[in-house]
Amino acid sequence: GILDKVKTLVESTSGAFGLALTLFALDKYFVVKNVRLVVKKEVLDGKRWPLIHAGAEIIEPLPGLSAIATARKLGGGGYQSDGKWEIGEDGVFNLDQYGCPANSWLYRDEAAPKILRQIKDMNTGFKLFFNPVGTGGSIIGLGEAFRKDQDGLKVVGVMAGSGQNIPALRKLTDMTEINLPWRQAIDQLVEVDSLPTYVATLQIQRHTGMMVGLTGTATYVASLMAIHQYQVDGTLDSFRGKDGVVNALITIHDGFRAYGVGELPIVSEYQNRDENRDKPLPMPWERGLLW
Numbered sequence: 001g002i003l004d005k006v007k008t009l010v011e012s013t014s015g016a017f018g019l020a021l022t023l024f025a026l027d028k029y030f031v032v033k034n035v036r037l038v039v040k041k042e043v044l045d046g047k048r049w050p051l052i053h054a055g056a057e058i059i060e061p062l063p064g065l066s067a068i069a070t071a072r073k074l075g076g077g078g079y080q081s082d083g084k085w086e087i088g089e090d091g092v093f094n095l096d097q098y099g100c101p102a103n104s105w106l107y108r109d110e111a112a113p114k115i116l117r118q119i120k121d122m123n124t125g126f127k128l129f130f131n132p133v134g135t136g137g138s139i140i141g142l143g144e145a146f147r148k149d150q151d152g153l154k155v156v157g158v159m160a161g162s163g164q165n166i167p168a169l170r171k172l173t174d175m176t177e178i179n180l181p182w183r184q185a186i187d188q189l190v191e192v193d194s195l196p197t198y199v200a201t202l203q204i205q206r207h208t209g210m211m212v213g214l215t216g217t218a219t220y221v222a223s224l225m226a227i228h229q230y231q232v233d234g235t236l237d238s239f240r241g242k243d244g245v246v247n248a249l250i251t252i253h254d255g256f257r258a259y260g261v262g263e264l265p266i267v268s269e270y271q272n273r274d275e276n277r278d279k280p281l282p283m284p285w286e287r288g289l290l291w
Helices: 016-025 045-054 067-074 102-121 137-149 194-208 214-233 260-267
Strands: 008-012 034-038 057-059 128-132 154-160 188-192 248-250
Touching: 008 016, 008 067, 016 034, 016 045, 034 067, 045 057, 102 137, 128 137, 128 214, 137 154, 154 214, 188 214, 194 214, 214 248
Parallel strands: 008 034, 034 057, 128 154, 128 248, 154 188
Antiparallel strands: none
16 A cells, blocks of 8 residues: 555654554564654653654654644645645655544444443443543544444543643643544543642552553543532433443543653642542542542
8 A cells, every 4th residue: 555655654642653653664564664753852751762662763843843743744744634645755654643534443443342342241331431632533433433332422522721731631722733523523521630630640559559541540530520510510310321320431541651750749749748648639629539
């Protein structure tokens, strides 16, 4: 296919997709010789190292351009609205995960059926689906499949609030270059703050042993915020199943290893004090609890 003419792949990434792209692209069955990943300066070393070890060349955004715009400029313009790609100079090509609809197809056709099989094995269903909005691919693909299988489903997208710093979780202002139709895929958007997310990450690890990352924990915090609001406004009962239970599906896309201690100082004034270690999360509502 088109990769037969490609010498170098270039993509903007903060980690996961870039790692997978590098491992597959540099496989001996492809003619791709190089993978250049455009990584912003603020991305932590813990997320850079696996990319480098996989064989990728890490480059910074061009002056005056974002990481996404840089990858598109270097790689032939990215995915076009007419469904075509162009290869840039010297065989440099940008698959453009932020515009190519195939991003969502993988979640719809591969991930969603596996999740739904597990749900059926549990002999239950769900009417609330919470998922972080990154490229938009996962929430579009999973949401499409889940809506067909679960009656009355509400799809809730999760982002970081304005001025908040949660690695790999986008803010609304970060979505201007995302061309996938993520807005049409969601019924509600919940924005979360940094502090509850960081504290929840630590508490989940301490109490369950699960190494959940910040994006996954933010999605969990968002579900608590939303369900609390449904209770306040009197709509919570509409999400109950036949057994009277409110079941919510929350997707966890990341692990904690890639962040490490570099992002933990934000909780030092709260959670690392002995008197606060076992206190409830500082949620946006009164008496908010983790469990």
